[in-house]
Amino acid sequence: MWTRRETVAGGALTLLLGGTPRCACAADPRAPRSFGCFLADTDFDAIYPAGTDTRAFISGDEPMIPKSGDVDFDLALAQTLAKLSDALNVLPGFAYYDDYDGLNAYATRRSRLERVDGTVLMGIKLLQRLRKGLESPEVAVAAVTAHEFGHILQFRHSLIDTVNAGQANVRKSELQADFFAGYFAGLRKRERPSFPAAVVAMTQFGFGDNNPGNRNHHGTAQERGAAVVRGFESSFRDNKNLSDAIQESTTYVLSL
Amino acid sequence: MSSAFGPATAQGNCGHPNGDHVVIEVKWEDPIGGLAVRDGPNGGANRLGIIPASGTGIGVGQCQDNGWCQVKYACVSGWSLLARFLAPRIRRLNRVTGVSPDDLEGLNVRVGPHQTYPAKVRIPYNGTDVIKHICQPSPNDRTEWCLVTYRDNSGWVAGRFLTAVATPSPVPSSGPNPGPSPPKVDPLPDPKVEPNPGPSSGPAPGPSSRACQLFPNLC
Numbered sequence: 039m040w041t042r043r044e045t046v047a048g049g050a051l052t053l054l055l056g057g058t059p060r061c062a063c064a065a066d067p068r069a070p071r072s073f074g075c076f077l078a079d080t081d082f083d084a085i086y087p088a089g090t091d092t093r094a095f096i097s098g099d100e101p102m103i104p105k106s107g108d109v110d111f112d113l114a115l116a117q118t119l120a121k122l123s124d125a126l127n128v129l130p131g132f133a134y135y136d137d138y139d140g141l142n143a144y145a146t147r148r149s150r151l152e153r154v155d156g157t158v159l160m161g162i163k164l165l166q167r168l169r170k171g172l173e174s175p176e177v178a179v180a181a182v183t184a185h186e187f188g189h190i191l192q193f194r195h196s197l198i199d200t201v202n203a204g205q206a207n208v209r210k211s212e213l214q215a216d217f218f219a220g221y222f223a224g225l226r227k228r229e230r231p232s233f234p235a236a237v238v239a240m241t242q243f244g245f246g247d248n249n250p251g252n253r254n255h256h257g258t259a260q261e262r263g264a265a266v267v268r269g270f271e272s273s274f275r276d277n278k279n280l281s282d283a284i285q286e287s288t289t290y291v292l293s294l
Numbered sequence: 295m296s297s298a299f300g301p302a303t304a305q306g307n308c309g310h311p312n313g314d315h316v317v318i319e320v321k322w323e324d325p326i327g328g329l330a331v332r333d334g335p336n337g338g339a340n341r342l343g344i345i346p347a348s349g350t351g352i353g354v355g356q357c358q359d360n361g362w363c364q365v366k367y368a369c370v371s372g373w374s375l376l377a378r379f380l381a382p383r384i385r386r387l388n389r390v391t392g393v394s395p396d397d398l399e400g401l402n403v404r405v406g407p408h409q410t411y412p413a414k415v416r417i418p419y420n421g422t423d424v425i426k427h428i429c430q431p432s433p434n435d436r437t438e439w440c441l442v443t444y445r446d447n448s449g450w451v452a453g454r455f456l457t458a459v460a461t462p463s464p465v466p467s468s469g470p471n472p473g474p475s476p477p478k479v480d481p482l483p484d485p486k487v488e489p490n491p492g493p494s495s496g497p498a499p500g501p502s503s504r505a506c507q508l509f510p511n512l513c
Contacts, residue, residue: 173505223512236505236512243325243508248433258433259323263509270512 111169111176118180125222127280128190131157132183134165141167143182145189155194158186174237181219181241181266188218195284201291207255210291213265216242216257217287220269227274235274239266261294311351311368315380316443319428320347322407322450326507329379331372335362341507343370348427348441348448352380388426388442388456393419403449407439408432415447422459429453 123129130145141164147156160183168178192198192211201210219242223235243266246259256262268290272283317329328346332339335358345352345367354376355364363376374380390401401421402413407430417424421444429440438453506513 173503227512234503234505234513236503236509239509239512240505248323250434259325267509267511 114176115179115183118176118183121226122180122184122187122222125225125280126184126187126191126218128155128187128194130155130187130190133157133159134162135159143186145186145193147193156190158183158190160186168241171241173240174234177234177237178241181223181238184219184222184238185215185242187222188215191218191284197284197288201288207250207253209250209255209257209261210294212256213261213294214287214291216262216265217269217272217290218283220266220271221273221280221283221287222269223266224270224272224274227270228277235270239263239270242266265290311349311353311366313351313353313366314383315352315354315365315376316383316386316425317345317347317349317352317379317427318381318386319379320441321428321430322347322433322441325504329374330507331365331367331370331374333372335360335373337375339373342372343367344507345374346448348443350383350425350443354380383425386425386427387422387459388424389459390417390419390421390424390455391457392455395419401451401455403442403444403447403451405449407441407450408434408437409452410434411450414449415444417442417444417451424451424456426456426458429456 119132135144142161143164144159145156146159160179164182165179168182169175171178189198189211192201192214197214198211201214202208219238220235223233223238226233227235240263243259243263245256246262247256248258249255257265269283269287272278272286278286320328324347326344328344328349330341331343331345332341334340345365349367351367353366355366357363357376361375361378362373363380365372365374365376365380393401397419400416400418402409403415403417404411404413423444425443427441427443427448429438431437432439439450440453440456442448442451442456503513
Protein backbone atom coordinates (compact mmCIF):
# COMPACT_ATOMS: atom_id res chain seq x y z
CA MET A 39 0.00 0.00 0.00
CA TRP A 40 1.24 3.43 -0.84
CA THR A 41 1.37 5.98 1.88
CA ARG A 42 2.09 9.64 1.81
CA ARG A 43 5.69 8.83 2.50
CA GLU A 44 5.81 7.21 -0.89
CA THR A 45 4.19 10.02 -2.83
CA VAL A 46 7.51 11.14 -4.14
CA ALA A 47 7.60 12.63 -7.55
CA GLY A 48 8.95 10.66 -10.42
CA GLY A 49 9.09 10.64 -14.15
CA ALA A 50 11.45 10.16 -17.00
CA LEU A 51 13.06 11.86 -19.89
CA THR A 52 15.11 9.50 -21.91
CA LEU A 53 16.88 10.45 -25.10
CA LEU A 54 19.58 7.86 -25.44
CA LEU A 55 22.43 9.35 -27.35
CA GLY A 56 26.11 8.62 -27.37
CA GLY A 57 28.38 10.39 -24.97
CA THR A 58 31.59 10.32 -23.06
CA PRO A 59 31.25 9.32 -19.45
CA ARG A 60 32.66 11.87 -17.03
CA CYS A 61 31.62 11.95 -13.45
CA ALA A 62 28.61 12.69 -11.36
CA CYS A 63 27.92 16.37 -11.06
CA ALA A 64 30.47 17.41 -13.65
CA ALA A 65 29.85 20.84 -15.08
CA ASP A 66 27.38 20.56 -17.90
CA PRO A 67 27.88 22.73 -20.96
CA ARG A 68 24.15 23.23 -21.07
CA ALA A 69 24.29 24.79 -17.64
CA PRO A 70 26.93 27.46 -17.96
CA ARG A 71 25.81 29.47 -14.97
CA SER A 72 25.60 26.53 -12.63
CA PHE A 73 28.33 25.05 -10.51
CA GLY A 74 28.32 22.03 -8.34
CA CYS A 75 25.54 19.58 -8.92
CA PHE A 76 22.75 22.05 -8.56
CA LEU A 77 21.26 24.14 -11.29
CA ALA A 78 20.58 27.80 -11.55
CA ASP A 79 16.99 28.54 -12.45
CA THR A 80 18.14 30.02 -15.71
CA ASP A 81 19.85 26.78 -16.63
CA PHE A 82 17.10 24.46 -15.62
CA ASP A 83 15.14 24.64 -18.82
CA ALA A 84 18.23 23.91 -20.84
CA ILE A 85 18.42 20.36 -19.64
CA TYR A 86 14.89 19.91 -18.44
CA PRO A 87 12.73 21.36 -21.14
CA ALA A 88 9.13 22.31 -20.68
CA GLY A 89 6.79 19.49 -21.42
CA THR A 90 8.92 16.81 -19.89
CA ASP A 91 6.76 14.14 -18.44
CA THR A 92 6.88 14.40 -14.70
CA ARG A 93 4.29 13.35 -12.23
CA ALA A 94 3.90 12.50 -8.62
CA PHE A 95 3.27 9.00 -7.43
CA ILE A 96 -0.02 9.54 -5.77
CA SER A 97 -1.97 6.39 -5.91
CA GLY A 98 0.65 3.79 -6.59
CA ASP A 99 -1.14 2.89 -9.79
CA GLU A 100 1.12 5.03 -11.89
CA PRO A 101 4.19 3.53 -13.47
CA MET A 102 6.84 4.51 -10.99
CA ILE A 103 9.97 4.94 -13.04
CA PRO A 104 8.79 3.94 -16.47
CA LYS A 105 12.07 4.03 -18.30
CA SER A 106 14.14 1.85 -16.00
CA GLY A 107 12.49 -1.29 -17.22
CA ASP A 108 13.12 -3.04 -13.94
CA VAL A 109 10.07 -3.26 -11.73
CA ASP A 110 11.99 -4.42 -8.69
CA PHE A 111 14.48 -1.64 -9.03
CA ASP A 112 11.73 0.91 -9.53
CA LEU A 113 10.04 -0.19 -6.35
CA ALA A 114 13.28 -0.12 -4.41
CA LEU A 115 14.11 3.35 -5.65
CA ALA A 116 10.65 4.67 -4.88
CA GLN A 117 11.02 3.36 -1.35
CA THR A 118 14.43 4.90 -1.08
CA LEU A 119 13.13 8.24 -2.27
CA ALA A 120 10.45 8.08 0.37
CA LYS A 121 12.98 7.27 3.06
CA LEU A 122 15.21 10.07 1.89
CA SER A 123 12.31 12.44 1.98
CA ASP A 124 11.58 11.47 5.55
CA ALA A 125 15.20 11.48 6.67
CA LEU A 126 16.05 14.91 5.30
CA ASN A 127 12.57 16.37 5.62
CA VAL A 128 12.35 17.51 2.02
CA LEU A 129 9.99 16.56 -0.74
CA PRO A 130 11.57 17.16 -4.11
CA GLY A 131 10.42 15.94 -7.44
CA PHE A 132 12.49 13.25 -9.04
CA ALA A 133 13.09 12.70 -12.71
CA TYR A 134 15.58 11.39 -15.15
CA TYR A 135 17.21 13.48 -17.79
CA ASP A 136 19.49 12.84 -20.70
CA ASP A 137 23.07 13.16 -19.56
CA TYR A 138 24.25 12.48 -23.08
CA ASP A 139 27.61 14.17 -22.68
CA GLY A 140 28.60 12.89 -19.28
CA LEU A 141 27.40 11.16 -16.16
CA ASN A 142 25.53 13.62 -14.04
CA ALA A 143 22.89 14.18 -11.45
CA TYR A 144 21.54 17.53 -10.34
CA ALA A 145 19.34 19.18 -7.82
CA THR A 146 17.47 22.35 -8.62
CA ARG A 147 15.27 24.75 -6.74
CA ARG A 148 12.82 24.70 -9.59
CA SER A 149 9.68 22.69 -8.97
CA ARG A 150 7.57 21.24 -11.69
CA LEU A 151 5.14 19.76 -9.25
CA GLU A 152 3.09 21.17 -6.46
CA ARG A 153 4.13 20.49 -2.90
CA VAL A 154 7.70 19.71 -3.71
CA ASP A 155 11.00 21.31 -2.81
CA GLY A 156 12.69 21.62 -6.12
CA THR A 157 13.64 18.70 -8.30
CA VAL A 158 16.33 16.06 -8.36
CA LEU A 159 17.48 15.06 -11.81
CA MET A 160 19.28 11.77 -12.31
CA GLY A 161 21.11 11.27 -15.57
CA ILE A 162 19.98 8.13 -17.27
CA LYS A 163 23.51 7.20 -18.20
CA LEU A 164 24.71 7.77 -14.69
CA LEU A 165 21.94 5.50 -13.51
CA GLN A 166 23.02 2.83 -15.94
CA ARG A 167 26.62 3.15 -14.87
CA LEU A 168 25.79 2.92 -11.18
CA ARG A 169 23.59 -0.10 -11.75
CA LYS A 170 26.50 -1.94 -13.32
CA GLY A 171 28.45 -1.73 -10.09
CA LEU A 172 29.54 -4.98 -8.57
CA GLU A 173 28.70 -4.12 -5.02
CA SER A 174 25.13 -3.27 -4.01
CA PRO A 175 24.47 -1.11 -7.07
CA GLU A 176 21.09 -0.05 -5.81
CA VAL A 177 22.81 1.49 -2.83
CA ALA A 178 25.19 3.33 -5.13
CA VAL A 179 22.13 4.84 -6.79
CA ALA A 180 20.80 5.72 -3.37
CA ALA A 181 24.10 7.39 -2.51
CA VAL A 182 23.99 9.73 -5.48
CA THR A 183 20.32 10.41 -4.91
CA ALA A 184 20.93 11.12 -1.24
CA HIS A 185 23.66 13.56 -2.17
CA GLU A 186 21.22 15.40 -4.43
CA PHE A 187 18.56 15.37 -1.74
CA GLY A 188 21.25 16.90 0.42
CA HIS A 189 21.40 19.81 -1.99
CA ILE A 190 17.63 20.18 -1.73
CA LEU A 191 18.08 20.36 2.03
CA GLN A 192 20.72 23.02 1.50
CA PHE A 193 18.32 25.01 -0.67
CA ARG A 194 15.63 24.80 1.95
CA HIS A 195 17.91 25.98 4.74
CA SER A 196 19.93 28.47 2.68
CA LEU A 197 23.14 26.65 3.47
CA ILE A 198 24.98 26.88 0.19
CA ASP A 199 25.89 30.53 0.34
CA THR A 200 26.91 30.09 3.96
CA VAL A 201 29.35 27.26 3.42
CA ASN A 202 30.70 28.51 0.11
CA ALA A 203 31.28 32.08 1.26
CA GLY A 204 34.69 33.23 0.15
CA GLN A 205 35.44 29.96 -1.62
CA ALA A 206 36.82 29.69 -5.11
CA ASN A 207 34.94 26.46 -5.76
CA VAL A 208 31.91 24.53 -4.59
CA ARG A 209 33.84 21.94 -2.62
CA LYS A 210 32.33 22.74 0.77
CA SER A 211 28.72 22.64 -0.34
CA GLU A 212 29.38 19.38 -2.15
CA LEU A 213 31.04 17.85 0.89
CA GLN A 214 28.10 18.98 2.99
CA ALA A 215 25.80 17.14 0.59
CA ASP A 216 28.04 14.10 1.03
CA PHE A 217 27.67 14.53 4.80
CA PHE A 218 23.90 14.36 4.38
CA ALA A 219 24.23 11.24 2.26
CA GLY A 220 26.21 9.71 5.10
CA TYR A 221 23.61 10.90 7.60
CA PHE A 222 20.98 9.05 5.59
CA ALA A 223 23.17 5.95 5.45
CA GLY A 224 23.53 6.01 9.21
CA LEU A 225 19.78 6.20 9.69
CA ARG A 226 19.31 3.26 7.36
CA LYS A 227 21.97 1.31 9.22
CA ARG A 228 20.22 1.92 12.50
CA GLU A 229 16.99 0.77 10.93
CA ARG A 230 18.51 -2.23 9.17
CA PRO A 231 21.93 -3.35 10.44
CA SER A 232 22.67 -5.14 7.20
CA PHE A 233 22.37 -1.94 5.19
CA PRO A 234 25.64 -1.61 3.23
CA ALA A 235 26.47 1.91 4.37
CA ALA A 236 30.07 1.54 3.23
CA VAL A 237 28.85 1.45 -0.35
CA VAL A 238 27.49 4.98 0.09
CA ALA A 239 30.90 6.19 1.17
CA MET A 240 32.65 4.23 -1.55
CA THR A 241 30.37 5.68 -4.21
CA GLN A 242 31.04 9.27 -3.25
CA PHE A 243 34.72 8.45 -2.78
CA GLY A 244 34.75 7.27 -6.35
CA PHE A 245 33.50 10.63 -7.61
CA GLY A 246 36.28 12.60 -5.97
CA ASP A 247 38.48 14.75 -8.13
CA ASN A 248 41.85 16.42 -7.82
CA ASN A 249 41.10 19.73 -9.45
CA PRO A 250 40.94 22.31 -6.66
CA GLY A 251 41.57 25.04 -9.20
CA ASN A 252 38.34 24.18 -10.95
CA ARG A 253 35.32 26.06 -9.71
CA ASN A 254 33.38 22.82 -9.93
CA HIS A 255 35.78 20.95 -7.65
CA HIS A 256 33.75 18.60 -5.46
CA GLY A 257 36.52 17.47 -3.11
CA THR A 258 39.09 14.76 -3.34
CA ALA A 259 38.16 11.13 -3.02
CA GLN A 260 39.44 11.10 0.54
CA GLU A 261 37.48 14.23 1.42
CA ARG A 262 34.29 12.90 -0.06
CA GLY A 263 34.57 9.57 1.69
CA ALA A 264 35.40 11.30 4.96
CA ALA A 265 32.38 13.58 4.66
CA VAL A 266 30.10 10.58 4.24
CA VAL A 267 31.68 8.92 7.25
CA ARG A 268 31.13 12.06 9.34
CA GLY A 269 27.49 12.16 8.37
CA PHE A 270 27.14 8.46 9.07
CA GLU A 271 28.60 8.89 12.54
CA SER A 272 26.28 11.80 13.21
CA SER A 273 23.20 9.63 12.84
CA PHE A 274 24.37 6.09 13.46
CA ARG A 275 26.74 6.65 16.35
CA ASP A 276 25.60 9.94 17.81
CA ASN A 277 21.90 9.59 17.02
CA LYS A 278 21.61 13.27 16.18
CA ASN A 279 18.38 14.68 14.90
CA LEU A 280 18.32 16.45 11.57
CA SER A 281 18.58 19.92 13.04
CA ASP A 282 21.69 19.04 14.99
CA ALA A 283 23.13 17.21 12.01
CA ILE A 284 22.67 20.28 9.84
CA GLN A 285 24.55 22.34 12.38
CA GLU A 286 27.29 19.74 12.65
CA SER A 287 27.65 19.48 8.90
CA THR A 288 27.99 23.23 8.56
CA THR A 289 30.62 23.37 11.27
CA TYR A 290 32.40 20.43 9.70
CA VAL A 291 32.69 21.80 6.19
CA LEU A 292 33.55 25.28 7.39
CA SER A 293 36.44 23.78 9.32
CA LEU A 294 37.93 22.15 6.24
CA MET B 295 55.58 4.81 13.02
CA SER B 296 52.87 6.97 11.58
CA SER B 297 50.92 6.64 8.40
CA ALA B 298 50.56 9.52 6.02
CA PHE B 299 47.14 8.24 5.13
CA GLY B 300 44.90 5.23 5.37
CA PRO B 301 42.23 4.54 7.92
CA ALA B 302 43.30 1.11 9.02
CA THR B 303 46.62 -0.51 9.65
CA ALA B 304 47.85 -3.92 10.55
CA GLN B 305 50.24 -2.63 13.15
CA GLY B 306 48.10 -3.25 16.18
CA ASN B 307 49.74 -3.37 19.59
CA CYS B 308 52.29 -6.09 19.08
CA GLY B 309 55.36 -3.95 19.29
CA HIS B 310 57.47 -2.18 16.76
CA PRO B 311 57.80 -4.01 13.45
CA ASN B 312 61.37 -5.23 13.09
CA GLY B 313 61.62 -6.79 9.63
CA ASP B 314 63.87 -5.45 6.90
CA HIS B 315 61.37 -4.64 4.15
CA VAL B 316 59.39 -1.48 3.49
CA VAL B 317 56.23 -0.71 1.52
CA ILE B 318 56.78 0.89 -1.88
CA GLU B 319 54.73 2.20 -4.77
CA VAL B 320 51.44 2.76 -2.97
CA LYS B 321 50.16 6.01 -4.34
CA TRP B 322 48.62 8.93 -2.49
CA GLU B 323 45.35 8.26 -4.24
CA ASP B 324 45.32 4.59 -3.33
CA PRO B 325 41.83 3.69 -2.15
CA ILE B 326 42.94 1.73 0.88
CA GLY B 327 46.10 3.70 1.53
CA GLY B 328 48.36 0.74 1.98
CA LEU B 329 49.24 -2.83 1.21
CA ALA B 330 46.73 -5.53 1.95
CA VAL B 331 47.85 -8.54 3.94
CA ARG B 332 45.80 -11.55 2.94
CA ASP B 333 45.29 -15.05 4.22
CA GLY B 334 46.44 -16.59 0.96
CA PRO B 335 48.87 -15.88 -1.88
CA ASN B 336 46.40 -14.26 -4.26
CA GLY B 337 44.31 -11.14 -4.59
CA GLY B 338 41.09 -12.99 -3.88
CA ALA B 339 42.08 -14.12 -0.42
CA ASN B 340 40.58 -12.52 2.63
CA ARG B 341 42.23 -9.35 3.79
CA LEU B 342 43.69 -9.59 7.27
CA GLY B 343 44.93 -6.04 7.55
CA ILE B 344 46.57 -3.12 5.78
CA ILE B 345 50.19 -2.13 6.05
CA PRO B 346 50.36 1.64 5.65
CA ALA B 347 51.87 3.10 2.51
CA SER B 348 54.72 4.24 4.72
CA GLY B 349 55.09 0.88 6.41
CA THR B 350 58.55 -0.24 7.49
CA GLY B 351 59.91 -3.19 9.43
CA ILE B 352 58.02 -5.79 7.46
CA GLY B 353 59.35 -9.31 7.77
CA VAL B 354 59.30 -11.45 4.64
CA GLY B 355 59.22 -15.22 4.58
CA GLN B 356 58.58 -17.81 1.91
CA CYS B 357 57.68 -16.58 -1.55
CA GLN B 358 55.79 -18.15 -4.41
CA ASP B 359 56.49 -17.94 -8.11
CA ASN B 360 53.69 -15.45 -8.58
CA GLY B 361 55.50 -12.88 -6.45
CA TRP B 362 53.39 -13.31 -3.35
CA CYS B 363 55.34 -13.74 -0.13
CA GLN B 364 54.57 -14.46 3.45
CA VAL B 365 54.84 -11.26 5.44
CA LYS B 366 54.73 -10.30 9.07
CA TYR B 367 53.94 -6.82 10.27
CA ALA B 368 53.50 -6.40 13.98
CA CYS B 369 50.43 -8.45 14.92
CA VAL B 370 49.51 -9.60 11.47
CA SER B 371 50.99 -12.41 9.41
CA GLY B 372 49.78 -13.25 5.95
CA TRP B 373 50.56 -12.85 2.28
CA SER B 374 51.34 -9.77 0.21
CA LEU B 375 52.61 -9.11 -3.28
CA LEU B 376 56.27 -8.48 -2.57
CA ALA B 377 57.20 -8.19 -6.23
CA ARG B 378 55.27 -5.00 -6.54
CA PHE B 379 54.80 -3.38 -3.20
CA LEU B 380 57.68 -4.36 -0.93
CA ALA B 381 61.40 -3.81 -1.14
CA PRO B 382 64.39 -4.26 1.15
CA ARG B 383 64.88 -1.18 3.27
CA ILE B 384 68.50 -0.85 2.24
CA ARG B 385 67.49 -0.34 -1.37
CA ARG B 386 65.25 2.57 -0.53
CA LEU B 387 67.64 4.71 1.48
CA ASN B 388 68.14 8.29 0.41
CA ARG B 389 69.87 11.36 1.78
CA VAL B 390 68.87 14.99 1.71
CA THR B 391 70.65 17.11 -0.87
CA GLY B 392 70.23 20.65 -2.10
CA VAL B 393 69.17 22.10 1.23
CA SER B 394 71.44 24.85 2.52
CA PRO B 395 73.22 24.25 5.83
CA ASP B 396 72.03 27.73 6.69
CA ASP B 397 68.47 26.55 6.45
CA LEU B 398 67.75 25.85 10.09
CA GLU B 399 64.42 24.28 9.32
CA GLY B 400 65.79 21.72 6.94
CA LEU B 401 63.51 19.75 4.68
CA ASN B 402 59.82 19.92 5.49
CA VAL B 403 57.97 16.63 5.78
CA ARG B 404 54.38 17.38 4.90
CA VAL B 405 51.15 15.49 5.40
CA GLY B 406 50.43 15.44 1.68
CA PRO B 407 52.22 15.70 -1.65
CA HIS B 408 52.29 19.45 -2.14
CA GLN B 409 53.74 22.47 -0.45
CA THR B 410 50.30 23.64 0.58
CA TYR B 411 49.99 20.76 3.03
CA PRO B 412 51.17 21.51 6.54
CA ALA B 413 54.58 20.33 7.68
CA LYS B 414 54.63 17.80 10.48
CA VAL B 415 58.36 17.29 11.04
CA ARG B 416 61.60 18.31 9.38
CA ILE B 417 64.69 16.50 8.20
CA PRO B 418 68.06 18.23 8.69
CA TYR B 419 69.88 19.49 5.62
CA ASN B 420 72.32 16.59 5.92
CA GLY B 421 69.79 13.95 6.87
CA THR B 422 70.53 10.38 5.85
CA ASP B 423 68.70 7.08 6.14
CA VAL B 424 65.61 8.60 4.61
CA ILE B 425 63.44 5.74 3.39
CA LYS B 426 61.73 6.55 0.12
CA HIS B 427 58.47 4.66 -0.36
CA ILE B 428 57.21 6.24 -3.56
CA CYS B 429 57.63 9.35 -5.66
CA GLN B 430 54.79 10.68 -7.75
CA PRO B 431 53.55 13.88 -9.33
CA SER B 432 51.59 16.07 -6.99
CA PRO B 433 47.90 16.11 -7.89
CA ASN B 434 48.08 19.87 -7.37
CA ASP B 435 50.77 20.89 -9.81
CA ARG B 436 52.54 17.75 -11.06
CA THR B 437 55.78 18.50 -9.23
CA GLU B 438 57.44 15.40 -7.86
CA TRP B 439 56.82 14.53 -4.23
CA CYS B 440 57.98 11.49 -2.32
CA LEU B 441 56.53 9.65 0.62
CA VAL B 442 59.36 9.04 3.05
CA THR B 443 60.04 7.75 6.51
CA TYR B 444 62.70 9.37 8.62
CA ARG B 445 63.29 8.21 12.16
CA ASP B 446 59.81 6.74 12.43
CA ASN B 447 58.13 9.85 11.06
CA SER B 448 56.50 9.58 7.67
CA GLY B 449 55.23 12.14 5.23
CA TRP B 450 55.84 13.83 1.90
CA VAL B 451 58.89 15.78 0.80
CA ALA B 452 59.77 17.47 -2.47
CA GLY B 453 61.50 14.87 -4.59
CA ARG B 454 64.22 17.19 -5.84
CA PHE B 455 65.82 17.21 -2.40
CA LEU B 456 66.45 13.46 -2.25
CA THR B 457 69.35 11.49 -3.62
CA ALA B 458 69.55 7.73 -3.48
CA VAL B 459 72.27 6.23 -1.35
CA ALA B 460 74.29 3.77 -3.38
CA THR B 461 74.21 0.27 -2.02
CA PRO B 462 77.32 -1.93 -2.20
CA SER B 463 75.66 -4.55 -4.34
CA PRO B 464 72.22 -5.66 -5.32
CA VAL B 465 70.56 -7.23 -2.36
CA PRO B 466 68.16 -10.05 -3.03
CA SER B 467 64.93 -10.38 -1.19
CA SER B 468 66.31 -11.23 2.19
CA GLY B 469 63.48 -12.55 4.28
CA PRO B 470 63.98 -15.25 6.85
CA ASN B 471 63.12 -17.94 4.31
CA PRO B 472 63.80 -16.48 0.92
CA GLY B 473 62.02 -18.19 -1.88
CA PRO B 474 62.20 -17.94 -5.64
CA SER B 475 62.86 -14.52 -7.08
CA PRO B 476 59.66 -12.66 -7.81
CA PRO B 477 58.93 -11.73 -11.39
CA LYS B 478 60.40 -8.45 -12.57
CA VAL B 479 57.22 -7.49 -14.33
CA ASP B 480 54.02 -8.12 -12.50
CA PRO B 481 51.24 -9.08 -14.84
CA LEU B 482 48.70 -9.39 -12.10
CA PRO B 483 45.93 -6.92 -11.55
CA ASP B 484 46.21 -4.72 -8.50
CA PRO B 485 45.63 -7.19 -5.70
CA LYS B 486 44.86 -4.59 -3.08
CA VAL B 487 41.55 -3.31 -4.26
CA GLU B 488 39.97 -6.03 -6.29
CA PRO B 489 36.23 -5.65 -6.70
CA ASN B 490 34.00 -7.84 -4.72
CA PRO B 491 33.12 -10.82 -6.87
CA GLY B 492 30.02 -11.47 -4.86
CA PRO B 493 26.39 -10.81 -5.75
CA SER B 494 25.52 -7.48 -7.24
CA SER B 495 22.98 -6.65 -4.61
CA GLY B 496 21.49 -7.92 -1.43
CA PRO B 497 22.77 -7.91 2.12
CA ALA B 498 25.57 -5.82 3.51
CA PRO B 499 28.96 -6.43 1.97
CA GLY B 500 31.21 -8.66 4.02
CA PRO B 501 34.47 -7.53 5.51
CA SER B 502 36.32 -8.51 2.36
CA SER B 503 34.21 -6.31 0.11
CA ARG B 504 35.88 -3.31 -1.43
CA ALA B 505 33.51 -0.94 0.29
CA CYS B 506 34.34 -2.43 3.66
CA GLN B 507 38.03 -2.32 2.88
CA LEU B 508 37.71 1.37 2.19
CA PHE B 509 35.34 2.20 5.01
CA PRO B 510 35.56 -0.53 7.66
CA ASN B 511 33.81 1.60 10.25
CA LEU B 512 30.66 1.59 8.17
CA CYS B 513 30.45 -2.21 8.00
